[in-house]
Amino acid sequence: MSTELLPSRFTGRAIAAYDAQTEPALLDDEALRTNLETINTDMAWLATFWDKRMQETEKDTPTSFYMLAQTGLPAHDPSLGPYAQLIHELQLRADERVMLLLAIIRQYDPAWFTKRLEEHTEGTYISHAGIGGYLRGSNLQFAPTIQTVCFLVAGYDRFEWHRCMRDLILNSQLITKQYISLQRFHVADGMVTDFNLIPDIEPEYVQFLLYGRAPRPDFGFDFPAHITTTTLDWENLVLPFNTYREVEHIVRWVTHGEEYTNTTEGKSGKSFPVLFYGPPGTGKSLTAKLIGKKCNVPVFTVDISKVVSKYIGETEKNLGYLFDRLQGKRAILLFDEADALFGKRTAISDSKDKWANMEMSYLLTRIETFDGLVVLTSNFKDNIDPAMTRRLQVITQFPRPTYEEREKLWRNAGLPNIPLPPDLDIPRVAKLNVTGANIANICKHSALAAISRGERIMNTYDMSYFINLEFAKENRTPDTI
Secondary structure: OOOOOOOOOOOOOOOOOOOOOOOOOOOOHHHHHHHHHHHHHHHHHHHHHHHHHHHHHHOOOOOOOHHHHHOOOOOOOHHHOHHHHHHHHHOOOHHHHHHHHHHHHHHHOOOHHHHHHHHHEEOOEEOOOOOOOEEEOOOOEEEOOHHHHHHHHHOOOHHHHHHHHHHHHHOOHHHHOOOEEEEOOOOOOOOOOHHHOEEEEOHHHHHHHHHOOOOOOOOOOOOOEEEEOOOOOHHHOOOOHHHHHHHHHHHHHHHHHHHHHHHOOOOOOOOEEEEEEOOOOOOHHHHHHHHHHHHOOOEEEEOHHHHOOOOOOHHHHHHHHHHHHHOOOOOEEEEOOOHHHHEOOOOOOOHHHHHHHHHHHHHHHHHHHOOOEEEEEEOOHHHEOHHHHHHOOEEEEOOOOOHHHHHHHHHOOOEOOEOOOOOOOHHHHOOOOOOHHHHHHHHHHHHHHHHHOOOOOOOHHHHHHHHHHHHHHOOOOOOOO
C-alpha cells in the first residue's frame, strides 16, 4: 500500500473499482479539510431542514414535499473530494442525499442527533412518533430509520411519504449499488416493517467518503473473504500446454464476459464457475491470483472458518452475506480447498445430513446467479459433488510438472536481491520430482539462511539441505522419481 498522501485537490476516483495491486493513498490534510467542509455544508443544510420540520410539526402546520427543495439543495464541485464526487456521479436526489447524510452522521458526528433529540427522548424511546428511529447501544445512540427519512422529506403528507418510500427502497442507487444496506432492528413490541429499516452505510464507504480510502468489500472483520494478491507476474506461470490454453480461455471470459452477456441479450448467464484440480503445490491458487492480476480484478479468497457454522441456517446466512456484498462488483471468488463446501452429498441418515444437503443446494443456487468468475480448487476432481461438476464451465487439471517445466521453475526461482547460486546445476536438480511450491519453499529457506549470515546470495550447501527437508515432509527421498 502506498504511504504517500494524495494532493490537496481530489483526483476524482469516487466509484472506481478497487485495485488490490495499487491501492490509492489517503487524503492529505488539506484535501481532508476540503472534503469535510463539503460534508459540513450538507450537514448544515440538513440541520436547517430538520429544525424547520420539527418547528412546523410542533405547531401542527401542514407540510409538503416541496419544502425540502425550498431549503436550497447544496451544489458541489466533484473535485472537492470523495463525498462530492459520489453525489455528482450518482446524481443523488434530495431524498437520497438525506438518507446518505443520516447514514453517515453516526460516523461523522455522533453527537449530532443528541443535540436535536434531547427534548424528544424518554428512556429508550423517542417521544415524537413522527421521527421514527431507535435508541440503541449502551450509550443509547440514535439510529434513524426509513421513517426518519420520509418524515424529513414528506412530513405528514401520506402521498409524498409513500412516494419517498418507493423511490428510496425500490429505486435508489445508494441501495441497488450497495453503498447503503437496510438493516432490521428487531423489537419485542411491534412488527418489523419497511418503515423500521435502518439505512446503514457499508463500512468501506465510510472510510472512502471521509478519508478517501478506496472502497473494498472485504473491509471489516465479519466479511467471510479477504483480498489475496501475489508478487509474481504472468510470465512466472509455468503450466502444461493444455492447462495454459484453458487458463487463457478463462482470462478471455474475465476480460470479455460482460461484453458477451450484453451481446447475447442476457440469454447466457453471467456465472462462470471453474475447477482447478491436481496435487498440492502445482499452482492452482497462484493461477487464480495471476488471472486477477492480469485482468486487474480483485481476487477474494473465501475464509471457510467464517462461512461454515454448526448452527442450523447460519452457513446459508454467511454465504448469502458473501454473495450479496460481491454481487454487481467486478471480482473473482476463490474457494481454496473447495472440498469442504462442495464435497459429495451423502444419503440422508439423520438431520445433520439433511441440513448439509440443503446448504449445498443453496450454495449451488448462489453460484449460478453470481455474475463473475468463481474458482474452486481441489486435490481430486472426484471429491466435488456431481451437481457442482455439471455447472462448471471449465475443469482444468494441474498435474505435477514435467522435467522441462521443473527446469523453467528452477530458473525462475531466484528471489529479488537474493539470486540462486551460480554453481547450481539446474539440469540436475530439475530431475527431482518436486512441484513449484516445493521449489519456492527450498529457495525461501535457503535465502533466509543466507541473510542470517549477512550474505545476499544462496549457496548450494543450504539448498541441498533444504531439498532433503522438503522431501522428508512427504516421506520421500531426493532420489524418488
